[in-house]
Amino acid sequence: MSQGRAPVRFENVSRRFGDVVALDGFDLEIAAGEFVTLLGPSGSGKTTALNILAGFDRATSGEVFIGDRAVGSLPPEKRNVGMVFQSFALFPHMSVFDNVAFPLRMRKVARQEIAGRVARALEMVRLGGYGDRRPAALSGGQRQRVALARAVVAEPPVLLMDESLSALDLKLREDLQEEIRRLHHQLGTTVVFVTHDQGEALTLSDRIALMNRGRICQFDTPTALYDRPVSRFVADFIGRTNIIPVDDGAGHVAALGLALDARPVNAVSLRPEKLRRALHAGDLSFDAVVEDVAFHGATVESRLRSPTGFVLRMSETRSGPLPPPSSGETTRVGFAAGDAVPLFD
Numbered sequence: 001m002s003q004g005r006a007p008v009r010f011e012n013v014s015r016r017f018g019d020v021v022a023l024d025g026f027d028l029e030i031a032a033g034e035f036v037t038l039l040g041p042s043g044s045g046k047t048t049a050l051n052i053l054a055g056f057d058r059a060t061s062g063e064v065f066i067g068d069r070a071v072g073s074l075p076p077e078k079r080n081v082g083m084v085f086q087s088f089a090l091f092p093h094m095s096v097f098d099n100v101a102f103p104l105r106m107r108k109v110a111r112q113e114i115a116g117r118v119a120r121a122l123e124m125v126r127l128g129g130y131g132d133r134r135p136a137a138l139s140g141g142q143r144q145r146v147a148l149a150r151a152v153v154a155e156p157p158v159l160l161m162d163e164s165l166s167a168l169d170l171k172l173r174e175d176l177q178e179e180i181r182r183l184h185h186q187l188g189t190t191v192v193f194v195t196h197d198q199g200e201a202l203t204l205s206d207r208i209a210l211m212n213r214g215r216i217c218q219f220d221t222p223t224a225l226y227d228r229p230v231s232r233f234v235a236d237f238i239g240r241t242n243i244i245p246v247d248d249g250a251g252h253v254a255a256l257g258l259a260l261d262a263r264p265v266n267a268v269s270l271r272p273e274k275l276r277r278a279l280h281a282g283d284l285s286f287d288a289v290v291e292d293v294a295f296h297g298a299t300v301e302s303r304l305r306s307p308t309g310f311v312l313r314m315s316e317t318r319s320g321p322l323p324p325p326s327s328g329e330t331t332r333v334g335f336a337a338g339d340a341v342p343l344f345d
């Protein structure tokens with residue numbers, strides 16, 4: 001049912017609300033068929049960016065492109081995008097069938113064709129046979145799937161989703177994440193997805209644009225964001241990490257044996273799972289006091305104190321070679337120098 005897919009581009013887009021700068025020279029290039037997530041803390045400008053792309057808001061300056069068309073001055077219905085909102089507003093007085101048929105009727109698609117396309121869209125979100133129900137007679141997850149079917153039924157080349165799963169409980173959210181991944185494969189549509197949930201972003205996306213204060217801090221694949229964060233903000237936002245400052249006068253980084261390169265490094269990020277007690281040849285290592293040990297199911301998390309007094313977290317899998325450390329003991333802990341990531345701001 002794949003019809004087309006379109007690249008999407010933001011070119012130097014700014015949006016001001018009075019004194020508030022919601023987007024600040026925002027640049028982003030999304031390839032046709034790519035699944036890109038805008039991720040960032042509350043207020044970072046994610047919804048503003050999506051609304052400007054959808055046509056519900058206009059940029060103060062800059063331009064947005066869908067395909068090779070500048071769409072900044074087109075109304076939403078001329079942009080050919082599908083959209084799922086956080087508060088999946090279905091029409092309560094209409095059946096599931098009529099809800100999903102709505103975008104096709106707006107486009108004046110022929111009656112006979114509508115029936116088939118709605119049936120296929122409902123089948124795709126595994127709601128075949130639910131056409132006659134009213135939204136009130138569905139569970140939250142089913143309603144969200146109807147909203148998804150309505151967004152894709154007209155086969156838009158671009159699909160936008162704003163926090164569309166965050167209202168759901170964990171299990172349902174994971175099911176729908178799978179559904180969305182499957183739909184993306186099946187339709188080949190370009191997807192721009194907005195969430196503040198990093199786990200969701202890491203699982204779903206081809207690339208993630210991590211935002212802060214109306215700008216992009218890093219636009220990269222999930223693994224690159226996790227393994228090679230460029231700044232303290234990114235390292236801290238994605239996953240958990242130890243951020244070891246370079247210039248607080250205590251010499252923590254030097255004490256770990258790390259030689260820093262010539263660029264002005266601000267801090268070093270060392271993921272808790274990169275620290276280990278079973279040392280490998282060539283590891284940098286130090287004596288650590290184990291201050292606390294917590295059992296987390298598959299992993300054991302320890303709080304360590306370095307000789308310079310710096311507190312680090314270590315995460316070890318329980319299937320590792322050594323029994324868990326005990327609180328109060330001193331133990332040798334190491335890591336590969338390459339796993340310490342220099343942060344430049």
Ligand SMILES: Nc1ncnc2c1ncn2[C@@H]1O[C@H](COP(=O)(O)OP(=O)(O)OP(=O)(O)O)[C@@H](O)[C@H]1O
Pocket residue numbers: 017020021022040041042043044045046047048049196
């Ligand atoms: N209509 C408006 N009038 C004034 N300020 C606004 C308006 N819409 C958004 N803002 C401001 O712009 C900034 C970005 O808001 P936006 O809704 O894009 O954030 P967000 O990243 O989607 O956040 P959240 O994760 O909370 O949904 C915020 O400071 C917000 O208060």
Ligand SMILES: [Mg+2]
Pocket residue numbers: 046047048163
């Ligand atoms: Mg938002």
